[in-house]
Amino acid sequence: MRKEGEPQFGPIATHLTRPVHTRDTYCADAPRTAAYDCSVPLSDAPAIDPAQAVTASAATTSPADAAADREVAVEVRGLVKRYDGRAVVDGLDLVARPGAVTAVLGPNGAGKTTTIECCEGLRSPDGGTVRVLGRDPVADARALRPRVGVMLQDGGLPTGVRALELLRHVAAMYAAPRSVDELAERLGLHGFARTTVRRLSGGQRQRVALAAAVVGRPDVVFLDEPSAGMDPQSRRAVWDLVRELRADGVAIVLTTHLMDEAADLADHVHIVDHGRLIASGSVRELTDGDTGPGTVRIEATPGLDLTGLLTTLGPNPSWAAAEPEPGVYTVTGPVDAAALADVTAWLADRGVLARSVTTGRRTLEDVFLDLTGRNLR
Ligand SMILES: Nc1ncnc2c1ncn2[C@@H]1O[C@H](COP(=O)(O)OP(=O)(O)OP(=O)(O)O)[C@@H](O)[C@H]1O
Numbered sequence: 001m002r003k004e005g006e007p008q009f010g011p012i013a014t015h016l017t018r019p020v021h022t023r024d025t026y027c028a029d030a031p032r033t034a035a036y037d038c039s040v041p042l043s044d045a046p047a048i049d050p051a052q053a054v055t056a057s058a059a060t061t062s063p064a065d066a067a068a069d070r071e072v073a074v075e076v077r078g079l080v081k082r083y084d085g086r087a088v089v090d091g092l093d094l095v096a097r098p099g100a101v102t103a104v105l106g107p108n109g110a111g112k113t114t115t116i117e118c119c120e121g122l123r124s125p126d127g128g129t130v131r132v133l134g135r136d137p138v139a140d141a142r143a144l145r146p147r148v149g150v151m152l153q154d155g156g157l158p159t160g161v162r163a164l165e166l167l168r169h170v171a172a173m174y175a176a177p178r179s180v181d182e183l184a185e186r187l188g189l190h191g192f193a194r195t196t197v198r199r200l201s202g203g204q205r206q207r208v209a210l211a212a213a214v215v216g217r218p219d220v221v222f223l224d225e226p227s228a229g230m231d232p233q234s235r236r237a238v239w240d241l242v243r244e245l246r247a248d249g250v251a252i253v254l255t256t257h258l259m260d261e262a263a264d265l266a267d268h269v270h271i272v273d274h275g276r277l278i279a280s281g282s283v284r285e286l287t288d289g290d291t292g293p294g295t296v297r298i299e300a301t302p303g304l305d306l307t308g309l310l311t312t313l314g315p316n317p318s319w320a321a322a323e324p325e326p327g328v329y330t331v332t333g334p335v336d337a338a339a340l341a342d343v344t345a346w347l348a349d350r351g352v353l354a355r356s357v358t359t360g361r362r363t364l365e366d367v368f369l370d371l372t373g374r375n376l377r
Pocket residue numbers: 083084088106107108109110111112113114115
Protein backbone atom coordinates (compact mmCIF):
# COMPACT_ATOMS: atom_id res chain seq x y z
CA MET A 1 0.00 0.00 0.00
CA ARG A 2 1.19 3.52 -0.79
CA LYS A 3 2.58 5.45 2.13
CA GLU A 4 1.91 9.12 2.68
CA GLY A 5 4.43 11.26 0.85
CA GLU A 6 5.48 8.59 -1.65
CA PRO A 7 4.75 9.17 -5.32
CA GLN A 8 1.27 7.87 -5.95
CA PHE A 9 -0.71 6.85 -8.95
CA GLY A 10 -3.77 8.90 -9.33
CA PRO A 11 -7.04 8.83 -11.14
CA ILE A 12 -6.21 7.35 -14.48
CA ALA A 13 -3.42 5.08 -13.40
CA THR A 14 -5.61 3.68 -10.66
CA HIS A 15 -7.87 2.41 -13.41
CA LEU A 16 -5.17 0.31 -14.92
CA THR A 17 -3.92 -3.13 -14.22
CA ARG A 18 -0.57 -1.78 -15.35
CA PRO A 19 0.80 1.74 -15.46
CA VAL A 20 -0.04 4.28 -18.12
CA HIS A 21 2.87 4.77 -20.46
CA THR A 22 3.69 7.77 -22.56
CA ARG A 23 5.73 8.45 -25.65
CA ASP A 24 8.14 10.65 -23.75
CA THR A 25 9.64 9.49 -20.55
CA TYR A 26 8.47 11.51 -17.60
CA CYS A 27 8.46 10.97 -13.91
CA ALA A 28 5.97 11.15 -11.15
CA ASP A 29 6.73 14.24 -9.10
CA ALA A 30 5.04 15.48 -5.94
CA PRO A 31 2.20 13.33 -4.67
CA ARG A 32 -0.40 15.94 -5.62
CA THR A 33 0.65 15.94 -9.24
CA ALA A 34 1.73 12.37 -9.70
CA ALA A 35 -1.01 10.57 -11.51
CA TYR A 36 0.90 8.38 -13.87
CA ASP A 37 3.83 6.11 -14.21
CA CYS A 38 6.54 7.05 -16.61
CA SER A 39 8.82 4.31 -17.64
CA VAL A 40 7.85 2.92 -21.04
CA PRO A 41 6.78 4.69 -24.27
CA LEU A 42 3.11 4.32 -25.10
CA SER A 43 3.96 2.67 -28.39
CA ASP A 44 5.73 -0.10 -26.43
CA ALA A 45 2.88 -0.66 -24.05
CA PRO A 46 1.01 -3.90 -24.64
CA ALA A 47 -2.45 -3.50 -26.10
CA ILE A 48 -5.29 -3.77 -23.64
CA ASP A 49 -7.49 -6.79 -23.96
CA PRO A 50 -11.10 -5.49 -24.05
CA ALA A 51 -12.12 -8.58 -22.11
CA GLN A 52 -10.05 -7.26 -19.23
CA ALA A 53 -11.40 -3.74 -19.49
CA VAL A 54 -13.43 -2.60 -16.55
CA THR A 55 -17.04 -1.57 -16.45
CA ALA A 56 -19.33 -0.36 -13.76
CA SER A 57 -21.30 -3.58 -14.00
CA ALA A 58 -18.11 -5.57 -13.58
CA ALA A 59 -17.74 -4.19 -10.09
CA THR A 60 -19.40 -6.47 -7.58
CA THR A 61 -22.51 -4.63 -6.52
CA SER A 62 -24.95 -6.50 -4.30
CA PRO A 63 -28.66 -5.53 -4.33
CA ALA A 64 -28.19 -4.02 -0.86
CA ASP A 65 -25.22 -1.97 -2.11
CA ALA A 66 -27.22 -0.84 -5.11
CA ALA A 67 -30.06 0.37 -2.87
CA ALA A 68 -27.60 2.30 -0.70
CA ASP A 69 -25.99 3.81 -3.82
CA ARG A 70 -29.32 5.23 -4.91
CA GLU A 71 -29.67 7.25 -1.74
CA VAL A 72 -26.14 8.36 -0.93
CA ALA A 73 -23.20 8.17 -3.30
CA VAL A 74 -20.59 9.75 -1.02
CA GLU A 75 -20.80 9.88 2.75
CA VAL A 76 -18.11 11.46 4.90
CA ARG A 77 -18.58 11.41 8.66
CA GLY A 78 -16.25 13.07 11.15
CA LEU A 79 -13.31 13.02 8.73
CA VAL A 80 -9.98 13.96 10.28
CA LYS A 81 -6.74 14.37 8.34
CA ARG A 82 -3.58 15.61 9.99
CA TYR A 83 -0.29 16.81 8.59
CA ASP A 84 2.59 17.14 11.05
CA GLY A 85 0.12 16.87 13.90
CA ARG A 86 -2.06 19.67 12.54
CA ALA A 87 -5.64 18.74 11.65
CA VAL A 88 -6.29 20.27 8.22
CA VAL A 89 -9.58 18.40 8.08
CA ASP A 90 -11.15 18.38 11.49
CA GLY A 91 -14.31 16.31 11.92
CA LEU A 92 -15.85 17.11 8.55
CA ASP A 93 -19.22 15.73 7.40
CA LEU A 94 -20.28 15.67 3.78
CA VAL A 95 -22.94 13.86 1.76
CA ALA A 96 -23.38 13.68 -2.01
CA ARG A 97 -26.30 12.06 -3.77
CA PRO A 98 -26.73 10.46 -7.18
CA GLY A 99 -28.18 12.70 -9.87
CA ALA A 100 -27.06 15.81 -8.02
CA VAL A 101 -24.20 18.29 -8.09
CA THR A 102 -22.62 18.81 -4.67
CA ALA A 103 -20.32 21.83 -4.44
CA VAL A 104 -17.66 22.08 -1.74
CA LEU A 105 -16.69 25.71 -1.16
CA GLY A 106 -14.13 27.20 1.16
CA PRO A 107 -11.21 29.63 1.34
CA ASN A 108 -7.71 28.60 0.26
CA GLY A 109 -6.36 25.96 2.61
CA ALA A 110 -9.77 25.13 4.09
CA GLY A 111 -9.27 21.42 3.45
CA LYS A 112 -11.39 20.87 0.36
CA THR A 113 -8.81 19.10 -1.77
CA THR A 114 -7.66 16.99 1.15
CA THR A 115 -11.24 15.90 1.75
CA ILE A 116 -11.78 15.09 -1.91
CA GLU A 117 -8.51 13.16 -2.00
CA CYS A 118 -9.66 11.07 0.96
CA CYS A 119 -12.84 10.31 -1.01
CA GLU A 120 -10.74 9.37 -4.03
CA GLY A 121 -8.67 6.97 -1.97
CA LEU A 122 -5.53 9.04 -2.55
CA ARG A 123 -5.19 9.93 1.15
CA SER A 124 -5.86 7.75 4.18
CA PRO A 125 -8.01 9.43 6.84
CA ASP A 126 -6.66 9.75 10.38
CA GLY A 127 -10.18 9.61 11.76
CA GLY A 128 -13.83 9.34 10.78
CA THR A 129 -15.30 7.36 7.93
CA VAL A 130 -15.50 7.83 4.19
CA ARG A 131 -17.81 5.79 2.00
CA VAL A 132 -18.09 6.06 -1.74
CA LEU A 133 -20.89 3.99 -3.24
CA GLY A 134 -21.03 2.26 0.12
CA ARG A 135 -17.36 1.28 0.05
CA ASP A 136 -14.11 2.35 1.66
CA PRO A 137 -12.15 4.23 -1.02
CA VAL A 138 -8.79 2.93 0.21
CA ALA A 139 -9.62 -0.67 1.13
CA ASP A 140 -12.06 -1.16 -1.76
CA ALA A 141 -10.12 0.86 -4.31
CA ARG A 142 -10.18 -1.94 -6.87
CA ALA A 143 -13.95 -2.33 -6.82
CA LEU A 144 -14.47 1.42 -6.99
CA ARG A 145 -12.06 2.19 -9.83
CA PRO A 146 -14.46 1.52 -12.66
CA ARG A 147 -17.21 3.53 -11.04
CA VAL A 148 -15.40 6.68 -9.96
CA GLY A 149 -14.07 9.47 -12.17
CA VAL A 150 -11.46 11.87 -10.83
CA MET A 151 -10.17 15.21 -12.04
CA LEU A 152 -7.35 16.47 -9.88
CA GLN A 153 -6.88 20.15 -9.17
CA ASP A 154 -3.87 20.47 -11.45
CA GLY A 155 -5.18 17.99 -14.01
CA GLY A 156 -2.61 15.41 -12.88
CA LEU A 157 -1.97 14.38 -16.47
CA PRO A 158 1.22 12.82 -17.81
CA THR A 159 2.97 15.61 -19.64
CA GLY A 160 4.61 13.74 -22.49
CA VAL A 161 1.57 12.15 -24.10
CA ARG A 162 -0.58 13.68 -26.82
CA ALA A 163 -3.99 14.90 -25.73
CA LEU A 164 -6.29 12.67 -27.75
CA GLU A 165 -3.96 9.70 -27.55
CA LEU A 166 -4.20 9.90 -23.79
CA LEU A 167 -7.96 10.02 -23.90
CA ARG A 168 -8.16 7.05 -26.26
CA HIS A 169 -5.83 5.11 -24.00
CA VAL A 170 -7.95 5.83 -20.95
CA ALA A 171 -11.13 4.96 -22.85
CA ALA A 172 -9.60 1.62 -23.79
CA MET A 173 -9.51 0.71 -20.09
CA TYR A 174 -13.29 0.42 -20.08
CA ALA A 175 -15.56 -2.08 -21.78
CA ALA A 176 -18.22 0.55 -22.52
CA PRO A 177 -16.58 3.97 -22.64
CA ARG A 178 -18.15 7.10 -24.03
CA SER A 179 -17.27 7.96 -27.59
CA VAL A 180 -13.86 9.66 -27.48
CA ASP A 181 -14.65 11.66 -30.63
CA GLU A 182 -17.97 12.88 -29.25
CA LEU A 183 -16.37 13.88 -25.97
CA ALA A 184 -13.48 15.57 -27.78
CA GLU A 185 -15.96 17.46 -29.94
CA ARG A 186 -17.98 18.62 -26.95
CA LEU A 187 -14.94 19.83 -25.06
CA GLY A 188 -13.18 21.21 -28.11
CA LEU A 189 -10.16 18.91 -27.88
CA HIS A 190 -9.69 18.31 -31.61
CA GLY A 191 -7.88 21.64 -32.09
CA PHE A 192 -4.99 20.38 -29.98
CA ALA A 193 -5.47 16.63 -30.33
CA ARG A 194 -1.84 15.96 -31.32
CA THR A 195 -0.26 18.40 -28.90
CA THR A 196 1.56 16.89 -25.94
CA VAL A 197 0.04 17.68 -22.58
CA ARG A 198 3.07 19.69 -21.49
CA ARG A 199 2.49 22.14 -24.34
CA LEU A 200 -1.22 22.62 -23.64
CA SER A 201 -2.47 25.79 -22.00
CA GLY A 202 -3.88 25.47 -18.49
CA GLY A 203 -7.48 25.56 -19.72
CA GLN A 204 -6.80 23.00 -22.46
CA ARG A 205 -5.22 20.66 -19.93
CA GLN A 206 -8.24 21.02 -17.70
CA ARG A 207 -10.51 20.01 -20.56
CA VAL A 208 -8.46 16.90 -21.30
CA ALA A 209 -8.47 16.00 -17.60
CA LEU A 210 -12.23 16.39 -17.42
CA ALA A 211 -12.70 14.23 -20.51
CA ALA A 212 -10.47 11.55 -18.97
CA ALA A 213 -12.49 11.68 -15.74
CA VAL A 214 -15.82 11.01 -17.44
CA VAL A 215 -14.92 8.86 -20.45
CA GLY A 216 -15.46 5.65 -18.47
CA ARG A 217 -19.11 6.49 -17.61
CA PRO A 218 -18.51 6.71 -13.85
CA ASP A 219 -21.29 6.74 -11.25
CA VAL A 220 -19.45 9.28 -9.11
CA VAL A 221 -17.23 12.09 -10.39
CA PHE A 222 -14.91 14.23 -8.28
CA LEU A 223 -13.96 17.47 -9.98
CA ASP A 224 -11.44 19.63 -8.14
CA GLU A 225 -11.84 23.16 -9.52
CA PRO A 226 -12.94 21.88 -12.93
CA SER A 227 -13.21 25.21 -14.72
CA ALA A 228 -10.23 26.98 -13.13
CA GLY A 229 -8.34 28.87 -15.81
CA MET A 230 -10.90 28.17 -18.52
CA ASP A 231 -12.25 30.76 -20.92
CA PRO A 232 -16.01 31.47 -20.80
CA GLN A 233 -16.72 29.23 -23.80
CA SER A 234 -14.93 26.24 -22.26
CA ARG A 235 -16.60 26.88 -18.94
CA ARG A 236 -20.01 26.70 -20.56
CA ALA A 237 -19.09 23.45 -22.28
CA VAL A 238 -18.00 22.05 -18.91
CA TRP A 239 -21.18 23.18 -17.23
CA ASP A 240 -23.29 21.57 -19.97
CA LEU A 241 -21.40 18.33 -19.53
CA VAL A 242 -21.86 18.42 -15.76
CA ARG A 243 -25.61 19.01 -16.19
CA GLU A 244 -25.81 16.08 -18.59
CA LEU A 245 -23.99 13.82 -16.12
CA ARG A 246 -26.42 14.87 -13.41
CA ALA A 247 -29.39 14.10 -15.69
CA ASP A 248 -27.87 10.65 -16.23
CA GLY A 249 -27.90 10.05 -12.46
CA VAL A 250 -24.21 10.59 -11.81
CA ALA A 251 -23.20 12.01 -8.41
CA ILE A 252 -20.92 14.98 -9.06
CA VAL A 253 -18.78 16.43 -6.28
CA LEU A 254 -16.94 19.57 -7.25
CA THR A 255 -14.84 22.17 -5.53
CA THR A 256 -14.77 25.67 -6.88
CA HIS A 257 -13.88 29.23 -6.01
CA LEU A 258 -16.33 30.50 -8.60
CA MET A 259 -19.49 31.39 -6.74
CA ASP A 260 -21.47 31.78 -9.95
CA GLU A 261 -20.42 28.27 -10.93
CA ALA A 262 -21.66 26.88 -7.62
CA ALA A 263 -24.85 28.96 -7.74
CA ASP A 264 -25.63 27.84 -11.29
CA LEU A 265 -24.74 24.19 -10.98
CA ALA A 266 -25.04 22.98 -7.43
CA ASP A 267 -28.05 21.23 -5.97
CA HIS A 268 -26.33 21.22 -2.62
CA VAL A 269 -23.53 23.38 -1.26
CA HIS A 270 -21.16 22.58 1.60
CA ILE A 271 -19.11 25.50 2.90
CA VAL A 272 -15.92 24.39 4.61
CA ASP A 273 -13.52 26.45 6.72
CA HIS A 274 -10.58 25.36 8.88
CA GLY A 275 -11.34 21.75 7.99
CA ARG A 276 -14.91 21.89 9.24
CA LEU A 277 -18.31 22.14 7.65
CA ILE A 278 -19.74 25.54 8.59
CA ALA A 279 -22.84 25.68 6.39
CA SER A 280 -24.75 23.31 4.18
CA GLY A 281 -27.88 23.53 2.07
CA SER A 282 -29.25 24.38 -1.34
CA VAL A 283 -28.19 27.74 -2.77
CA ARG A 284 -31.67 29.05 -2.07
CA GLU A 285 -31.57 27.88 1.55
CA LEU A 286 -28.18 29.47 2.07
CA THR A 287 -29.00 32.78 0.39
CA ASP A 288 -32.47 33.16 1.91
CA GLY A 289 -31.23 32.70 5.46
CA ASP A 290 -33.73 32.45 8.29
CA THR A 291 -35.44 35.74 7.70
CA GLY A 292 -34.98 35.98 3.96
CA PRO A 293 -33.21 39.35 4.04
CA GLY A 294 -32.99 41.41 0.92
CA THR A 295 -30.07 43.38 -0.36
CA VAL A 296 -29.77 46.77 -1.98
CA ARG A 297 -26.60 46.98 -4.00
CA ILE A 298 -25.30 50.39 -4.90
CA GLU A 299 -22.48 51.39 -7.22
CA ALA A 300 -21.38 54.96 -6.57
CA THR A 301 -18.38 57.03 -5.57
CA PRO A 302 -16.15 55.24 -3.04
CA GLY A 303 -15.83 56.13 0.61
CA LEU A 304 -19.38 57.14 1.55
CA ASP A 305 -19.98 57.22 5.29
CA LEU A 306 -22.65 54.56 5.87
CA THR A 307 -23.42 55.25 9.54
CA GLY A 308 -26.07 57.86 8.65
CA LEU A 309 -27.72 55.42 6.26
CA LEU A 310 -28.48 52.93 9.04
CA THR A 311 -30.02 55.75 11.09
CA THR A 312 -32.15 56.71 8.08
CA LEU A 313 -33.38 53.15 7.70
CA GLY A 314 -34.67 53.10 11.26
CA PRO A 315 -34.22 51.13 14.43
CA ASN A 316 -34.53 47.60 12.98
CA PRO A 317 -31.30 45.92 14.23
CA SER A 318 -31.09 43.54 11.28
CA TRP A 319 -30.00 46.32 8.90
CA ALA A 320 -26.36 46.18 7.90
CA ALA A 321 -24.37 48.21 5.41
CA ALA A 322 -20.91 47.60 4.01
CA GLU A 323 -18.57 48.64 1.23
CA PRO A 324 -17.05 45.26 0.25
CA GLU A 325 -15.06 46.86 -2.53
CA PRO A 326 -14.42 50.54 -3.26
CA GLY A 327 -17.56 52.13 -4.66
CA VAL A 328 -19.73 49.05 -4.20
CA TYR A 329 -22.12 49.13 -1.25
CA THR A 330 -24.47 46.47 0.08
CA VAL A 331 -27.32 47.25 2.38
CA THR A 332 -28.95 44.11 3.80
CA GLY A 333 -32.10 43.81 5.82
CA PRO A 334 -35.89 43.74 5.37
CA VAL A 335 -35.87 45.52 2.02
CA ASP A 336 -39.22 46.88 0.86
CA ALA A 337 -40.33 49.80 -1.31
CA ALA A 338 -40.10 52.29 1.56
CA ALA A 339 -36.59 51.16 2.48
CA LEU A 340 -35.46 51.50 -1.13
CA ALA A 341 -36.89 55.02 -1.23
CA ASP A 342 -34.98 55.81 1.99
CA VAL A 343 -31.74 54.61 0.42
CA THR A 344 -32.14 56.69 -2.74
CA ALA A 345 -33.20 59.74 -0.66
CA TRP A 346 -30.07 59.31 1.45
CA LEU A 347 -27.95 59.29 -1.71
CA ALA A 348 -29.77 62.35 -3.05
CA ASP A 349 -29.20 64.23 0.23
CA ARG A 350 -25.46 63.78 -0.35
CA GLY A 351 -25.65 64.80 -3.99
CA VAL A 352 -24.56 61.31 -5.05
CA LEU A 353 -25.74 60.07 -8.43
CA ALA A 354 -25.34 56.30 -8.20
CA ARG A 355 -24.29 54.39 -11.31
CA SER A 356 -26.68 51.61 -10.29
CA VAL A 357 -29.02 50.71 -7.47
CA THR A 358 -30.37 47.17 -7.56
CA THR A 359 -32.31 45.02 -5.15
CA GLY A 360 -32.14 41.29 -4.70
CA ARG A 361 -31.43 38.46 -2.36
CA ARG A 362 -27.98 37.94 -0.94
CA THR A 363 -25.72 36.18 -3.37
CA LEU A 364 -23.84 33.01 -2.56
CA GLU A 365 -20.69 35.14 -2.48
CA ASP A 366 -22.26 37.41 0.16
CA VAL A 367 -23.05 34.36 2.28
CA PHE A 368 -19.60 32.90 1.74
CA LEU A 369 -17.86 36.13 2.79
CA ASP A 370 -20.17 36.58 5.78
CA LEU A 371 -19.35 33.07 6.98
CA THR A 372 -15.64 32.92 6.23
CA GLY A 373 -14.68 36.56 6.65
CA ARG A 374 -13.01 38.99 4.32
CA ASN A 375 -9.41 38.53 5.37
CA LEU A 376 -6.91 36.89 3.06
CA ARG A 377 -5.76 33.38 3.97
N1 LIG B 1 0.91 16.77 1.87
C1 LIG B 1 0.74 17.79 2.72
N2 LIG B 1 1.58 18.00 3.75
C2 LIG B 1 1.41 19.00 4.63
N3 LIG B 1 0.39 19.88 4.55
C3 LIG B 1 -0.49 19.73 3.55
C4 LIG B 1 -0.37 18.69 2.59
N4 LIG B 1 -1.41 18.78 1.73
C5 LIG B 1 -2.13 19.84 2.13
N5 LIG B 1 -1.59 20.41 3.21
C6 LIG B 1 -2.12 21.58 3.97
O1 LIG B 1 -3.45 21.28 4.32
C7 LIG B 1 -4.24 22.45 4.28
C8 LIG B 1 -5.47 22.18 3.44
O2 LIG B 1 -5.05 22.05 2.10
P1 LIG B 1 -6.09 21.76 0.92
O3 LIG B 1 -5.31 21.67 -0.33
O4 LIG B 1 -6.93 20.61 1.30
O5 LIG B 1 -6.97 23.09 0.95
P2 LIG B 1 -8.02 23.59 -0.12
O6 LIG B 1 -9.24 23.98 0.62
O7 LIG B 1 -8.21 22.61 -1.21
O8 LIG B 1 -7.30 24.90 -0.66
P3 LIG B 1 -7.33 25.61 -2.11
O9 LIG B 1 -8.64 26.29 -2.22
O10 LIG B 1 -6.20 26.60 -2.02
O11 LIG B 1 -7.11 24.56 -3.15
C9 LIG B 1 -3.36 23.57 3.77
O12 LIG B 1 -2.91 24.31 4.87
C10 LIG B 1 -2.21 22.83 3.12
O13 LIG B 1 -1.03 23.59 3.19
